[in-house]
Amino acid sequence: xxxxxxxxxxxxxxxxxxxxxxxxxxxxxxxxxxxxxxxxxxxxxxxxxxxxxxxxxxxxxxxxxxxxxxxxxxxxxxxxxxxxxxxxxxxxxxxxxxxxxxxxxxxxxxxxxxxxxxxxxxxxxxxxxxxxxxxxxxxxxxxxxxxxx
Numbered sequence: 483x484x485x486x487x488x489x490x491x492x493x494x495x496x497x498x499x500x501x502x503x504x505x506x507x508x509x510x511x512x513x514x515x516x517x518x519x520x521x522x523x524x525x526x527x528x529x530x531x532x533x534x535x536x537x538x539x540x541x542x543x544x545x546x547x548x549x550x551x552x553x554x555x556x557x558x559x560x561x562x563x564x565x566x567x568x569x570x571x572x573x574x575x576x577x578x579x580x581x582x583x584x585x586x587x588x589x590x591x592x593x594x595x596x597x598x599x600x601x602x603x604x605x606x607x608x609x610x611x612x613x614x615x616x617x618x619x620x621x622x623x624x625x626x627x628x629x630x631x
Contacts, residue, residue, distance in 0.1 A: 485539070488537060498547050546573070
């Protein structure tokens, strides 16, 4: 399988949203996706982008996605945050996820980040096994919090 990793462009948004919806279905929460292609286009490719993304292509078709943004830690400085990493279910385990993950790591290093952060569901054993290969530290004492507006 010849996989090409490249920075996402505005024309990729429909395929990106399709992958986001596939991920939500996999995580048993499809009803929680309220984002739209219009918002993703504005927020990622508009005048003031707030996220970046890489896509994986096979034979010119987008089959994977990694979305990232920057956050600031008062203890560690600038960090890159991996929001989502998803590969079409039929192509998982064939290397596209590794390439997407490593593209975000390289982006973080390129812009002077001190590290990368992300979340993984505690039941997603295949993802946890994947991340362990990189020497990932899994926080057990931090509780994730959010407010919806």
